[in-house]
Amino acid sequence: MRLGLIGATGHWHSYAAALDRVPGLVLAAVAPAGPEETVGSFDHAPGLSADTRRFEDAEELLDTALLDVVQVAARCDRIPGWTLRCLERGLPVLAEKPLAMDLPTLERLIREAERTGAALVPMHTMRAVPELAAVRRAVRAGAIGEPLLSFSQKSYKWGASRPDWYRSRETFPGLAPWAGIHAFDWLYWILGDVFTEVSGREGASAHPDFPACASQAGFVFTMSNGGVSSVTLDYLRPEGAGSHGDERLRVAGTRGVVELSLAEGRLTLTTATDGPRPVPVRPQLDLFTRLLRSLRGEGPPPIEPIEAGRITEIALKAQQAAETGRAISLEDSPFRRA
Amino acid sequence: MRLGLIGATGHWHSYAAALDRVPGLVLAAVAPAGPEETVGSFDHAPGLSADTRRFEDAEELLDTALLDVVQVAARCDRIPGWTLRCLERGLPVLAEKPLAMDLPTLERLIREAERTGAALVPMHTMRAVPELAAVRRAVRAGAIGEPLLSFSQKSYKWGASRPDWYRSRETFPGLAPWAGIHAFDWLYWILGDVFTEVSGREGASAHPDFPACASQAGFVFTMSNGGVSSVTLDYLRPEGAGSHGDERLRVAGTRGVVELSLAEGRLTLTTATDGPRPVPVRPQLDLFTRLLRSLRGEGPPPIEPIEAGRITEIALKAQQAAETGRAISLEDSPFRRA
Structure with a gap:
């Protein structure tokens, strides 16, 4: 499974546990979520390899990196935009919280997830x-x-x-x-x-x-x-x-x-x-591993x-x-x- | 000091500690606060003696027992009435809480205490x-x-x-x-x-x-x-x-x-x-003892x-x-x- 990472803010290491637990999961691509972050932020990203592509522009990452799942870990005002772009492409997302900063944006996200059937899991990590x-x-x-x-x-x-x-x-x-x-x-x-x-x-x-x-x-x-x-x-x-x-x-x-x-x-x-x-x-089990297993048909999201x-x-x-x-x-x- | 007791409800034993701590304090008189209580409720009252007068009517207790201080420990709806009658006579009161069940009655009580200068101490016993x-x-x-x-x-x-x-x-x-x-x-x-x-x-x-x-x-x-x-x-x-x-x-x-x-x-x-x-x-020190000492000029209420x-x-x-x-x-x- 190819994971894309958008953003290096907050709990952006959340996906790390899944690297050990989900066979075949690779960090395929990384990109900053906005100008307050740099590609260099990912220098010590868990799972980073020579094959990990680094994008300056997260839109390009979404268009070209052939991803199976995306983690959005951005400053709060950037979470809904990147999450929506993932959902529009039918890409499952693990996103930082809150998903949105206002109710209309929130509703748009949820409707888009329902329309495309893409999984949308906020980082309510305390459930683990x-x-x-x-x-x-x-x-x-x-x-x-x-x-x-x-x-x-x-x-x-x-x-x-x-x-x-x-x-x-x-x-x-x-x-x-x-x-x-x-x-x-x-x-x-x-x-x-x-x-x-x-x-x-x-x-x-x-x-x-x-x-x-x-x-x-x-x-x-x-x-x-x-x-x-x-x-x-x-x-x-x-x-x-x-x-x-x-x-x-x-x-x-x-x-x-x-x-x-x-x-x-x-x-x-x-x-x-x-x-x-x-x-x-x-x-x-951590939330991200559960999300990935659900994507493989091994249980509900x-x-x-x-x-x-x-x-x-x-x-x-x-x-x-x-x-x-x-x-x-x-x-x-x-x-x-x- | 002659203590009168009106009511045998709730924490009506509150005065007991003061009997040991305040020399000369005697339980001079007791009376029920209403028909839900009886004079018999006081049969095992701390400090009860052959000299303790038992009244059926608390009004009579207030009029005839020559008291220095009164404790009102009654059902909530009876607290303000007996407290007011004490204050009107200038008698210091230790009263169960709340002092009143509505704000106008409360204000009337406080004004009466201020007017007569009588001490009014609710049983906020947790201060001890x-x-x-x-x-x-x-x-x-x-x-x-x-x-x-x-x-x-x-x-x-x-x-x-x-x-x-x-x-x-x-x-x-x-x-x-x-x-x-x-x-x-x-x-x-x-x-x-x-x-x-x-x-x-x-x-x-x-x-x-x-x-x-x-x-x-x-x-x-x-x-x-x-x-x-x-x-x-x-x-x-x-x-x-x-x-x-x-x-x-x-x-x-x-x-x-x-x-x-x-x-x-x-x-x-x-x-x-x-x-x-x-x-x-x-x-x-318990609240009642502090009240009694203040009545003797040994500190503020x-x-x-x-x-x-x-x-x-x-x-x-x-x-x-x-x-x-x-x-x-x-x-x-x-x-x-x-």
Whole structure:
């Protein structure tokens, strides 16, 4: 299988694990996603060989490199354009998130994926985190009864510097579709498409020179069963902390509570009859390998385009809620299964 | 000092610690707060003696028992009435929370306390929790820089049964002014009067036969510095859990994060230079003892009436937000210091 790489931004190494796991996968071609990147960015790309073609222009890569699959790992404002060009050619795409920075563009992408049948998988890479998958299995198996309350936390270090494109809404979609989308994805993945409304607030107080990227945000989602899901996002994790991120999830239901602290490696289930006990954890396959296997007919794609659309829609509407101070309905969606 | 007790509901034993700590304090008189209680409820009241007078009618207690201070521990709908009658007589009161179930009544109480100069201290008993006081000291000492994000959790077991007065808004003020007010109090106490707006959602899904008492709720507060405070409340703690409550607090600022899990006894501070380390904890005096000492001129009252009004206002407005689905402003308040 011939992989093309557009962009060397963010988690662009995502495909690396698949090189070992998928026989015959080769890095066929690379190209920068825009003038902020260079072909030189790919000098140490995993899987780079003498046969890897280097293009200055990603359009030329798509037209001439005879690809089977493309990974788009670009600055946020360039993701939808390159993703659309792949889909128009019927090429399956693994794309950075968010897929789009506005809802009309998002809808156009999803419709194009549906029209051409090309796989479209956003990098919701946390689905490969074994502990999150274990929470999902426990909840889906009914271990906590009906889920009624959840709290999700994503906290990160800001670090010594950030690229300039975090400064402006032209190039940065906001904290919710950026860091938050992973939490919205795990909520959707674990609890289902149950969210009916979102309220939120944010502020960029810690880094006012990066006004497009909030340093703190809080959200409340309503659920169709009367439940409530709460989310906090921040870039306030101190440099002295032991890990870059501090992600947590607690889901409480009518018959139990499951709780995860990823940074601490704590994952417990408490029920009516049992105090906190560990939840069994199993290794998970990375998203890209699952995509490639699905392309070979060895299983379904890890995420369907309509799901990808829904998760991105939730993230964009959460951002809208935080920016406008208004509760935004999640009921009317172009991305709900019939 | 002669203490009168009106009501034998909820945390009515609150005064007990003061009996040991305040020389000369005697339980002079007791009376039920309404027909749902009986004089017999006081048979095992701490400090009960042959000299303790038992009244069927609390009005008579107030008129004849020659009291120095009164504790009102009644069903929520009876708290404001008895509290007001104490204040009208210039009697200092320690009262269950919330002080009132609506804002006009609340304002009337606070004005009466100010007019007569009588102390009015709501049972924000968690201020005596050493770990919470330690969080406050750390934040106020600047250990985390400017606080920008907080998350507060209060989770409780529902238990085998609840009194009928949890069922109706006539007798039960809602989850926010009931369990939530402790968290709103600790936020106010630790962060100051910085809250400008509240949004929230709730549902009674787990106990639909108690529609006045939500089983789950989530709130987002905005702060005047652009910060965000998130709160979840629930009655979903499983019976198998090791404690009745699971209270947590995390405050993240520009220079550090302080985190508390009361049920687990974990309290840590993480900063730019140091990984998680313990925060020193000191014993705290209970609220009632502090009230009595202030009445003897040995220090200020633990909570001023205007603060009590503000905290209760925040709780009542949070409940309004959850019930109406609207963001409620906290800017115009009759309970802000000039």
